[in-house]
Amino acid sequence: TSNRVDCYAILGIAREAAAAYDLPFYKPDHQVKSEVDQAQDYIKVAVQDSDLCTHYCARICKDVHIAPSPKWMQRRLASCGIRPINNLVDITNYVMLEYGQPMHAYDLSAVAGNQILVRRARDGESFVTLDGVKRQLDRDVLMICDAEKEIGIAGIMGGENSMITDKVQTVLFEAATFQGANIRKSAKRIGLRTDASGFFEKGLDPANAIEAINRACALMEELHAGTVVAGMVEAGKPIEPLKRIPLEEGRINALLGTDLSKEEMIDYFKREEIGYDRATGEVVIPSFRQDLHATCDLAEEVARFYGYDKIPVTLPKNSATTGGKSFRMYVRDKAEEVAQFSGFSQAYCYSFESPKIFDKLLLPKEAKERAAITISNPLGEDFSIMRTLPLGGILTSLSTNYSRRNKDVRLYEIANIYLPKELPLKDLPDEREQFTLGFYGEGDFYTMKGVVEEFLESLNMLEHMQLNSRETLYEGIQGRPYLHPGRQAEIQYQDPKTEELVKIGYLGELHPLVAANYGIKDRVYLAVIDIPSVLPYATFERRYHGIAKFPALSRDLSMVVPREILAGEIEQTIRNCAGEYLEKLELFDLYEGAQIQKGYKSMAYSLSFRSAKRTLSDEEVNSCMDRILNGLKEMKIELRS
Structure with a gap:
């Protein structure tokens, strides 16, 4: 699965199989037996943006001898769908499959100044990759450079100017960890997705990169492909200490409905190379398990090895056990019932929309609705923010129907808007459920008012409803700018206990300029009711009043x-x-x-x-x-x- 990056490699699958069958797990040998010189004398490495390149490792092999790789390696590569090329390229591919760590080899003689610099590309820059295609870059693309030029696109593909040839004598091995989101976006932006980028975009383990590059050097020695230079040159952020999570066996048993002892849980963890510190009572998470963050994650690991089939079946202990509905659901049902009996059809609209909607609705620049949550990886500008008003979807649907010459269209939607408490987002937004109605054609303002009154009557709220057409929401603007200035009103409810007026929604005719922005030449009428504001006052209790005995x-x-x-x-x-x-x-x-x-x-x-x-x-x-x-x-x- 996408959260188990370690299982994208042969070693990860082997480790899981060993844990599942409670067998020992043996790592391949990655120790180099004979080394010469020091890598620091051959190459210097610097990382300008350590947020995009968290760790960079470089090792050197000299006296390289290019030849076909042995048959056993060729067979294994071919069985995984990779065409064998030569011992050097095959080693990097073999290690990628084995460890899940992409590597790249550079001809050190093509690296100017014997320097590696990891930096952002410059806007407008171009670069020719190994496939001979010229790629256009921008500053969000991370590059591997030497003292004079770019020699590779980080995490995606190397450059034509540093490719390995049969004449290579000294090789620079690169194993690094890059920010997954940046690699994914860069690959999409330049139109080049490779096996390497597929690994990097998932987020890799820096400690695994060190083991992988050592394994590549060990294979170079084993296959007599070159002489390994001692030492490793590293740059970027230091490797973080291992995560620790308190072992709360009571909480885990409560989550699973089991009665396991702490020792049983520790035994399951040992099979996965998850340690336990008895001094602190904490579980020590290995670096390759980036999916484990909290007690609930530990509970899932216990469940996997205890056996899902052994966990007793229990019903959730809440009000839903009886099959009943919540009060909010009853209010929703009543809203749908009133809308449908009034001739409205249900609409399902996107919660993602374009920031251009604020200009189409004539909202002033200081309007709080413009402070919308932005989508980190949108499909496009039209789906780049989360809606703060419920009108965009309904108006778009009405516009589509109008352009297709459909007469007398009535639509309603019950859906959330998303109001951030602050930007940039630090906490969950206020998700407010809105009952939105819109129509054009037969009917007028009072038709919509009647539908609103019918809904409030069904909740026993009509008696204390008021309409206020004089409220100023924005400085210098009376009323809502997207509604007709003389044909709109705020829907208010007077609390019978406190006599406080509570705003529960609004209704009115769409402003003619807004209607024109949506290509609608007919009058459009809208109403919005904020469901959370209605819930404290709504009731379905009916009191019986006897037939009057005295005349009026x-x-x-x-x-x-x-x-x-x-x-x-x-x-x-x-x-x-x-x-x-x-x-x-x-x-x-x-x-x-x-x-x-x-x-x-x-x-x-x-x-x-x-x-x-x-x-x-x-x-x-x-x-x-x-x-x-x-x-x-x-x-x-x-x-x-």
Whole structure:
């Protein structure tokens, strides 16, 4: 698997097989028996960017004799799909298969100044690789250079200018570890993926590189291919100490549902060359096991050798055991039910989108929504950030339907947006579930308002819902810039316990400029409800109210209202002033025209009063109406004669 880099090599598979069958594991001999001179006298190595090249090893072999490799090596290489070439090339390929460590051999006479420098390429640079192709480079590509020129692309392929020929006398062996992500991106960028880059992009063990280069030198000596020069030249970061993880046998048993002793676990670890420090009670992780980081990883190793089939079957101990749904799931179901019964079809949109969406939505430069999480390895700019608004996908889908001449399209989506607490990202983002609705065609603002009200009614929240069209979200901009300035509102809920207004969403008509950005010439209406904001107040409990035993008294109220006063403000005043007997309040007429003064509108309400204990008198209802009229006068609202 991709997390077991050590198993991409013959030795890794052999080590696993030995552990599985509880047999001894023997490493091949990588000790050179006869050495001369010192490698430091032949080559100097420097690494400019140790984050991209964590460790670099170089060894020298002189008096090289190029010849065919022995038959046993040729057969083994051929069985692995590698064509034998000569003893020198075959040794590097053999070690790569054996240790999972790519190596490269340079003709030392072609290395100017007997110096190796590992640095970034320069923008616009070009380089001819061993296959004779000229490659265009940029500064994100790591290069192997000598004192004068580039001689190889790190982790991918060597250069034509330092290739091994039959006339080679002294060879420089290179074994290094490079940052996997950089090698993967570089190979993709220059259009050259090799066996070596396939290994490097997974992230290799620096300690393994040292063993691999020593093994190559031992094979040079064994095959009489040259004389090994003593010593090794290293550069980059020092090799990190071995990882240590506290052995918590109780936690491991709890995770697995087993009852194993500490000694049994230690015995399993020994089979994998995982040590145990009895003084500190810590497990010592070998460098080649880069997949082990925490107790849960140790638990997996114990389970592998104990036997998954021996672990007793137990059900998860939580509320899901009974097959029930969470409250959030019930709210989601209700949202889907309301949307579908209102004629909306479900949409599935990408959570990845383009940063250009912010300009399409007319968001100001300082908008907090522009602070989006960037994808480290995106497919392209169109999928390079995680969405902070739920509108992009719905609008794109509506635009696609409009371009295909589909009429009266209604779509909804229930999905997350991702709001980072800070950038660069140091903690998990706030993933907020959004119920998003959008349509064009038949219907208007009040159609969308009706769908929102239906949803809130299903959660017993409609009675305390309010719409606010005056909120300023960005400096100098009233309302949301992507919605029509005169046809939008924030959806608020007044907590009946604290009377605090809580914002739970918004709705409105899409701004004409935004609609044009998406190629839609029709009016588009949108609504977004933030599910986490709804959950604390939603309830599915229904209270029974008996059929009224006493008659209701009705009054009509017609008034002239300044145009800027909202209906919701009037209704709130009426309810606050009317007292406990007001049973029903309904707007039945709204008029602006010739008979009404400019800047005003006519509104007419029907009010119904009732008591559950007795028949109300006219005097009691008139008293309620007087309080209502006084409250309306304070708002500078006059009765219409």
